[in-house]
Amino acid sequence: xxxxxxxxxxxxxxxxxxxxxxxxxxxxxxxxxxxxxxxxxxxxxxxxxxxxxxxxxxxxxxxxxxxxxxxxxxxxxxxxxxxxxxxxxxxxxxxxxxxxxxxxxxxxxxxxxxxxxxxxxxxxxxxxxxxxxxxxxxxxxxxxxxxxxxxxxxxxxxxxxxxxxxxxxxxxxxxxxxxxxxxxxxxxxxxxxxxxxxxxxxxxxxxxxxxxxxxxxxxxxxxxxxxxxxxxxxxxxxxxxxxxxxxxxxxxxxxxxxxxxxxxxxxxxxxxxxxxxxxxxxxxxxxx
Amino acid sequence: xxxxxxxxxxxxxxxxxxxxxxxxxxxxxxxxxxxxxxxxxxxxxxxxxxxxxxxxxxxxxxxxxxxxxxxxxxxxxxxxxxxxxxxxxxxxxxxxxxxxxxxxxxxxxxxxxxxxxxxxxxxxxxxxxxxxxxxxxxxxxxxxxxxxxxxxxxxxxxxxxxxxxxxxxxxxxxxxxxxxxxxxxxxxxxxxxxxxxxxxxxxxxxxxxxxxxxxxxxxxxxxxxxxxxxxxxxxxxxxxxxxxxxxxxxxxxxxxxxxxxxxxxxxxxxxxxxxxxxxxxx
Numbered sequence: 001x002x003x004x005x006x007x008x009x010x011x012x013x014x015x016x017x018x019x020x021x022x023x024x025x026x027x028x029x030x031x032x033x034x035x036x037x038x039x040x041x042x043x044x045x046x047x048x049x050x051x052x053x054x055x056x057x058x059x060x061x062x063x064x065x066x067x068x069x070x071x072x073x074x075x076x077x078x079x080x081x082x083x084x085x086x087x088x089x090x091x092x093x094x095x096x097x098x099x100x101x102x103x104x105x106x107x108x109x110x111x112x113x114x115x116x117x118x119x120x121x122x123x124x125x126x127x128x129x130x131x132x133x134x135x136x137x138x139x140x141x142x143x144x145x146x147x148x149x150x151x152x153x154x155x156x157x158x159x160x161x162x163x164x165x166x167x168x169x170x171x172x173x174x175x176x177x178x179x180x181x182x183x184x185x186x187x188x189x190x191x192x193x194x195x196x197x198x199x200x201x202x203x204x205x206x207x208x209x210x211x212x213x214x215x216x217x218x219x220x221x222x223x224x225x226x227x228x229x230x231x232x233x234x235x236x237x238x239x240x241x242x243x244x245x246x247x248x249x250x251x252x253x254x255x256x257x258x259x260x261x262x263x264x265x266x267x268x269x270x271x272x273x274x275x276x277x278x279x280x281x282x283x284x285x286x287x288x
Numbered sequence: 289x290x291x292x293x294x295x296x297x298x299x300x301x302x303x304x305x306x307x308x309x310x311x312x313x314x315x316x317x318x319x320x321x322x323x324x325x326x327x328x329x330x331x332x333x334x335x336x337x338x339x340x341x342x343x344x345x346x347x348x349x350x351x352x353x354x355x356x357x358x359x360x361x362x363x364x365x366x367x368x369x370x371x372x373x374x375x376x377x378x379x380x381x382x383x384x385x386x387x388x389x390x391x392x393x394x395x396x397x398x399x400x401x402x403x404x405x406x407x408x409x410x411x412x413x414x415x416x417x418x419x420x421x422x423x424x425x426x427x428x429x430x431x432x433x434x435x436x437x438x439x440x441x442x443x444x445x446x447x448x449x450x451x452x453x454x455x456x457x458x459x460x461x462x463x464x465x466x467x468x469x470x471x472x473x474x475x476x477x478x479x480x481x482x483x484x485x486x487x488x489x490x491x492x493x494x495x496x497x498x499x500x501x502x503x504x505x506x507x508x509x510x511x512x513x514x515x516x517x518x519x520x521x522x523x524x525x526x527x528x529x530x531x532x533x534x535x536x537x538x539x540x541x542x543x544x545x546x547x548x549x550x551x552x553x554x555x556x557x558x559x560x561x562x563x564x565x566x567x568x569x570x
Contacts, residue, residue: 007342008335008406012392018402041343095396097404102394117347161347193293 009096010046010061011037020095026053044177056112061094066106068185072176073108075184083147084173085110113172119160119235126227138220142285144171145213149282153181158212159195180204194239197276207277214266214278215240221263222253243270262287290524292444292478294353300444301355301374301436302340303429304333306412307452308362309420325488326414329451333412341381350381357432361425363418374436386410423459426467433474433481445476449484454512461515468519484545485516499550500531500543508548520546
């Protein structure tokens with residue numbers, strides 16, 4: 001396959017009544033109230049909500065062949081963590097109509113993770129002016145960050161949209177396309193600019209999540225002090241660009257949380273234009 | 289340059305210029321079926337818009353990652369189909385337009401047949417009338433793109449895709465080159481506007497299919513193939529590695545943003561890959 005597959009072809013395949021998957025058993029797509037399949041687009045492909053053998057799953061359909069995707073799935077299967085979904089990779093699994101024939105594309109499946117995204121929960125808490133809930137989210141995020149930093153892998157694209165708040169409050173990461181571990185093949189993922197230090201670029205090392213972790217945590221603690229309604233539209237109080245540029249939104253946030261010395265140090269790191277790495281991050285998180 | 293990420297804060301812009309002149313009434317072999325050029329062009333445009341919407345779909349619905357504009361040119365005028373400005377992709381998604389339900393049957397190697405159904409919304413309908421005011425379309429494209437860039441100075445620059453058989457009637461070769469150069473001068477801080485030309489002809493000979501030619505590559509022997517080649521942008525380096533591998537070149541070269549008789553899948557596929565920015569979404 002030379003060209004990435006179009007979403008319209010994948011959607012047509014998913015909604016086909018024929019046997020479009022080779023090995024996955026009992027595959028049934030889920031539909032919304034308008035009769036459209038439930039799906040979301042991502043960087044590497046499309047994610048569909050499906051039932052497999054009667055249990056809800058996410059089905060990720062890749063628009064290009066995925067050697068790295070397969071390696072990531074196999075890597076996660078070796079880990080014992082509840083912070084990442086447990087994937088199964090299927091090579092050349094889904095049949096897609098092309099101009100004159102049929103092609104098969106790679107897919108992976110994940111058990112569906114119940115809950116809402118952290119992004120949604122932040123906005124809901126801000127809307128309801130629920131500071132207690134924001135504090136709880138900040139603490140859960142801190143625990144998640146410590147688990148990540150004490151692991152041999154890094155997520156590579158930490159942002160509230162990529163974190164699910166489970167019904168028991170624990171956080172779980174989704175969208176593992178940018179996952180880094182020493183044994184994984186390299187990639188050119190650069191993270192989401194709003195949450196990433198520009199110097200990170202395509203660097204791949206154990207520090208790639210440092211800046212995003214500090215940014216989300218500082219935002220959450222600042223929101224506890226000031227659940228500003230602008231967050232409902234913007235998603236957070238201040239971005240990486242605003243932190244690095246010394247924007248008033250960031251400076252206000254710093255002054256609100258500076259009484260906590262660990263948070264104050266994190267904020268200093270957020271405004272450091274010279275490095276995406278934050279020394280002693282684990283200790284700082286323990287001290288927050 | 290060309291490394292701005294497309295986000296809801298820093299949106300992308302895609303503009304389609306659709307040839308709707310009388311020559312688009314000619315028969316054309318498209319996706320293995322006989323149709324008219326006008327129908328083929330409408331399908332390409334609608335598929336592209338639908339694909340951009342699909343790629344902007346998030347958990348809570350379509351996100352405003354792109355602004356879209358469509359300019360049809362035929363008869364005596366160039367006309368913006370979505371109004372005077374670019375429209376948000378969410379506005380385009382919520383437009384009430386007819387749906388073309390297509391049924392495609394594909395046979396597997398074991399003889400089994402699979403039925404696929406496509407729901408393709410018809411923002412662009414097939415039109416073929418009168419003359420080909422491509423010059424007017426280029427002027428309108430420049431005005432609208434420049435306004436967009438003023439409002440979005442930090443964004444990835446607009447991508448303009450002209451789908452035509454190249455037979456302009458309101459301007460001579462030199463004037464069309466001058467107008468396309470003016471269009472390509474439009475820029476954001478991230479780079480100049482990228483002008484793609486998709487040339488479709490009634491010639492269905494395999495020799496007439498060519499994508500992303502280099503400066504030394506012989507063009508297909510088609511009417512107006514040189515005009516569309518000369519008008520198109522040189523693809524920036526971020527595309528070059530991928531196109532080099534698609535074309536089997538050891539080292540990337542300078543490729544022009546022009547395709548002759550390429551399919552929609554190929555065009556869409558190629559312009560998304562190789563770009564860290566575009567591939568975030570498209």
